[in-house]
Amino acid sequence: MHPAYSVILFTTASGAGYGLMALLGVFAAAGLLPATTALGLAGIGLAAGLIVVGLMSSTFHLGRPERAWRALTQWRSSWLAREGVLAIVTFAPVALFALGWVFYNTTAGLYGWMGAAAAALSVITVSCTAMIYASLKTIRQWNNALVLPGYLSLGLATGSLLLVALTLIFGVFTQTYAILALVLLAAAFLVKFAYWRSIDREQPRSTIASATGLGAFGSVRLLEQPHTEANFIMREMGYSVARKHAKKLRAVSMLALFAIPAVLMAFIAAHIVSGVAATFCAILAVLSAGVGVAVERWLFFAEAEHISMLYYGKPA
Amino acid sequence: MTDLPLERGAKSLGLVIDLDTCVGCHACATNCKEWNTSGISAPLTDVNAYQAEQRGVWFNRVFTYEVGGQSANARTVHFPKNCLHCEKPDCVTVCPTGASYKRAEDGVVLIDHNKCIGCKLCSWACPYGAREYDEDVGVMKKCTLCIDKIYNENLPQADRVPACVATCPAKARHFGDFADPESNVSQLVRERGGFDLMPETGYRPTSKYLPPRAGRNGALTALAPVETQSPTGAFLRWVDRILTR
Numbered sequence: 285m286h287p288a289y290s291v292i293l294f295t296t297a298s299g300a301g302y303g304l305m306a307l308l309g310v311f312a313a314a315g316l317l318p319a320t321t322a323l324g325l326a327g328i329g330l331a332a333g334l335i336v337v338g339l340m341s342s343t344f345h346l347g348r349p350e351r352a353w354r355a356l357t358q359w360r361s362s363w364l365a366r367e368g369v370l371a372i373v374t375f376a377p378v379a380l381f382a383l384g385w386v387f388y389n390t391t392a393g394l395y396g397w398m399g400a401a402a403a404a405l406s407v408i409t410v411s412c413t414a415m416i417y418a419s420l421k422t423i424r425q426w427n428n429a430l431v432l433p434g435y436l437s438l439g440l441a442t443g444s445l446l447l448v449a450l451t452l453i454f455g456v457f458t459q460t461y462a463i464l465a466l467v468l469l470a471a472a473f474l475v476k477f478a479y480w481r482s483i484d485r486e487q488p489r490s491t492i493a494s495a496t497g498l499g500a501f502g503s504v505r506l507l508e509q510p511h512t513e514a515n516f517i518m519r520e521m522g523y524s525v526a527r528k529h530a531k532k533l534r535a536v537s538m539l540a541l542f543a544i545p546a547v548l549m550a551f552i553a554a555h556i557v558s559g560v561a562a563t564f565c566a567i568l569a570v571l572s573a574g575v576g577v578a579v580e581r582w583l584f585f586a587e588a589e590h591i592s593m594l595y596y597g598k599p600a
Numbered sequence: 601m602t603d604l605p606l607e608r609g610a611k612s613l614g615l616v617i618d619l620d621t622c623v624g625c626h627a628c629a630t631n632c633k634e635w636n637t638s639g640i641s642a643p644l645t646d647v648n649a650y651q652a653e654q655r656g657v658w659f660n661r662v663f664t665y666e667v668g669g670q671s672a673n674a675r676t677v678h679f680p681k682n683c684l685h686c687e688k689p690d691c692v693t694v695c696p697t698g699a700s701y702k703r704a705e706d707g708v709v710l711i712d713h714n715k716c717i718g719c720k721l722c723s724w725a726c727p728y729g730a731r732e733y734d735e736d737v738g739v740m741k742k743c744t745l746c747i748d749k750i751y752n753e754n755l756p757q758a759d760r761v762p763a764c765v766a767t768c769p770a771k772a773r774h775f776g777d778f779a780d781p782e783s784n785v786s787q788l789v790r791e792r793g794g795f796d797l798m799p800e801t802g803y804r805p806t807s808k809y810l811p812p813r814a815g816r817n818g819a820l821t822a823l824a825p826v827e828t829q830s831p832t833g834a835f836l837r838w839v840d841r842i843l844t845r
Contacts, residue, residue: 348738358696497795508664
């Protein structure tokens, strides 16, 4: 599948944003984060900013962005519509949560509940994003039980790195946050590792024989494609630039997304670094994971093989 | 709503494509383009129409396959492909806007071009590669089964068939109602063993394909390679012996 940069930016930025929002909601509601204006403004502002940047960029790949509101109407059948509706609904508790934290310096009572609601809705919204892909029967690499856990764990892991950086900057860091980030990184790593193993081992579900129905007559090979030039289907579904570099790119994403941030988090958690050095390490971890998750998402698209390409003599 | 219709009507319209008689002339694709670039799907945009890197919207594309490899039964099969108007079309249910829909009365799958936002998700959901993006208009387009032709009362009854069917010189394409067991298409499917493409995906396509028939005399007889044929006649055998030396 062709990886649209706007969709990569959208899913990674909003994933991290929702991950951070969920963690802020839970920790603030539990009274573990001080309800200071600066921390609330920076934390919720960063999370909401990433979400808004993501949502905005997702409209860039539309043919008619001015009609984007229509994408909210079919929530009964479409995961894309559900994602849109939930993304907007989530802003309501986020706004009230922010109101309490930033203006009234409280995250208790109603505002705490709003934090919890924002956390729950964030998780559900990311789940809808994942289900857009996981529900497509046409792409076996997406129609996989590990896609949903992958999106959730990566959203929370990247969000937790942001939380560590944020709490260090505002001097409210405790070891718990770094340990949490380590646990979430490990979980995301295991999910991704299992996912790659799963798609590598799975046999294709359809073949050119079943696609053409001609398998009974012997082996089937494409002799002539319909036109001399590539068409929309071939450009959209037949992307294969990254596929041939998949192994290297997987290694890059493992290193940047999991290994480097995990080592840095371990340094912070074990108090090997502290003060400004710890903050620097946390920001470095965020940047590294940002690169890693972008590569991971690019691969998620580039490694996806669409069965319509069977008609064009390509594997699926 | 992009939910599928709860109650389907009496009709189930679609095509039967005969892989035995199709000669791969691309007339169906050409006449499809001709009709639909001036009907409700107009325009079927062509970008760089008269230069390199042409890109255009086609509802019908004709593939050619080699089947049977190097065997004696090897054959060339021309394979036109367009929307199959599935009974379980995920391309409809994934649509977030309500632009995609399956008509209850006859099962035809259509796009409302005034509602489509061009997110392309429906093309991802289609196993058959039947939906294409019109980059000039910014919306998705697809085979309408010539909805503006098959019900067009300004046309004589005989012309109320899809453009691809009307134009096929080999009569390899048939249009009809699959819900009626006595219709031309139902009979063809019964008699010729009509089949679904990729039944494993569960989309339950309405349109069916007819398999190629066995060769006129069964399997083709393999010809001996030319170079191993021994020359006939005394003179040619003598020439062969002299030259082989």
